[in-house]
Amino acid sequence: MSKFLSQKFSGLAPYVPGEQPKERKYIKLNTNESPFKPSRTAIKLSNKASKGVQLYSDPECKALIKEFIAYSGVKENQVLFTNGSDEILNFAFMAFCDKEKGAMFPDITYGFYQVFASLYGIDYKKVPLKEDFSIQVEDYFNAGRTIFIANPNAPTGLNLSLDEIEQILKENTDSVVVIDEAYVDFGGESAIKLINKYDNLLVTQTFSKSRSMAGARLGVGIANQKLIEDLVKIKYSQNPYNVNAITMAMGIGSLRDKKYFIDNCEKIKANRHYISEELKKLGFTLTDSSANFVFCKSDKISGEELNKKLKEKGILVRHFSGERICEYNRITVGSKTQMQALIKAIKEILEETK
Numbered sequence: 001m002s003k004f005l006s007q008k009f010s011g012l013a014p015y016v017p018g019e020q021p022k023e024r025k026y027i028k029l030n031t032n033e034s035p036f037k038p039s040r041t042a043i044k045l046s047n048k049a050s051k052g053v054q055l056y057s058d059p060e061c062k063a064l065i066k067e068f069i070a071y072s073g074v075k076e077n078q079v080l081f082t083n084g085s086d087e088i089l090n091f092a093f094m095a096f097c098d099k100e101k102g103a104m105f106p107d108i109t110y111g112f113y114q115v116f117a118s119l120y121g122i123d124y125k126k127v128p129l130k131e132d133f134s135i136q137v138e139d140y141f142n143a144g145r146t147i148f149i150a151n152p153n154a155p156t157g158l159n160l161s162l163d164e165i166e167q168i169l170k171e172n173t174d175s176v177v178v179i180d181e182a183y184v185d186f187g188g189e190s191a192i193k194l195i196n197k198y199d200n201l202l203v204t205q206t207f208s209k210s211r212s213m214a215g216a217r218l219g220v221g222i223a224n225q226k227l228i229e230d231l232v233k234i235k236y237s238q239n240p241y242n243v244n245a246i247t248m249a250m251g252i253g254s255l256r257d258k259k260y261f262i263d264n265c266e267k268i269k270a271n272r273h274y275i276s277e278e279l280k281k282l283g284f285t286l287t288d289s290s291a292n293f294v295f296c297k298s299d300k301i302s303g304e305e306l307n308k309k310l311k312e313k314g315i316l317v318r319h320f321s322g323e324r325i326c327e328y329n330r331i332t333v334g335s336k337t338q339m340q341a342l343i344k345a346i347k348e349i350l351e352e353t354k
């Protein structure tokens with residue numbers, strides 16, 4: 001730390017992304033990326049767009065929004081695209097929280113919520129998940145705070161029903177409720193259909209996972225017009241050209257190539273089923289994941305040990321040190337070949353540690 005860093009950031013604990021090592025070729029199952037290439041239409045359109053980057057990108061993202069509303073059925077003024085969904089979450093913390101209006105989220109969830117809250121000096125409350133890692137909706141009633149819920153949740157993969165989300169919305173008419181749907185395409189039900197009914201709902205989605213675009217950085221917020229106006233105000237005060245022209249074109253291509261997107265989601269769901277069954281046969285305990293990862297533990301080997309041994313065998317999975325989840329690993333669902341290699345490696349490890 002230099003002597004110049006603002007005092008208010010001296011204690012900041014930043015987000016720690018999953019590792020992206022380059023020293024050897026790993027099977028990467030640690031950051032929930034897609035094993036599939038981006039859509040060919042997306043690549044074609046982005047190549048074309050790269051030839052025009054002497055000009056700024058369209059700050060209004062008009063062409064992309066047009067494509068998205070055809071896909072989702074919402075209105076033009078109910079959408080805001082961002083540089084990854086981390087950015088729309090960032091905007092939401094800036095727009096809807098402050099010293100007086102704190103934030104609230106589960107104790108076990110996406111680590112960035114806490115980082116954003118700390119960055120802005122926002123008071124936050126972590127609500128413990130139940131013993132089985134599910135969310136008790138009543139805990140969020142009359143929160144008096146801006147609520148952030150990942151649905152499906154990470155790293156548990158567990159889902160709240162639309163009905164439960166609606167209960168939370170109804171019991172918090174004076175607070176914004178942010179539903180982070182980073183994994184919704186793998187089995188959840190989107191709350192987008194509720195935005196006209198509830199003026200306090202912001203839904204966020206990402207092109208990183210189900211649309212194979214993690215490296216391109218594209219996220220989106222969907223809400224009623226007034227909430228979007230607030231977020232747009234933040235965007236134009238922070239980074240008007242937040243979505244670059246190449247990514248924008250890629251997003252348009254991805255939305256047009258609907259069949260490829262749906263097929264890939266189906267493949268991931270099938271592979272999730274396969275790996276879940278195989279892990280159960282090996283004695284693992286798993287949560288009932290609706291996401292592109294499984295969250296699992298074995299009573300034959302500690303979470304940390306399994307993580308280390310898999311790495312030695314060239315497979316990266318994610319381990320978290322939190323007290324309640326340190327026996328678990330979060331394993332991204334990849335291609336069938338990757339999943340077969342994973343199961344083979346786990347069998348060997350269990351054999352070796354007998």
Ligand SMILES: *Cc1c(COP(=O)(O)O)cnc(C)c1O
Pocket residue numbers: 083084085086087110150154180182205206207208214217218219
């Ligand atoms: C991956 C993830 C995000 C962020 O995705 P971006 O790559 O920034 O679009 C947001 N929320 C959750 C729960 C995630 O897992």
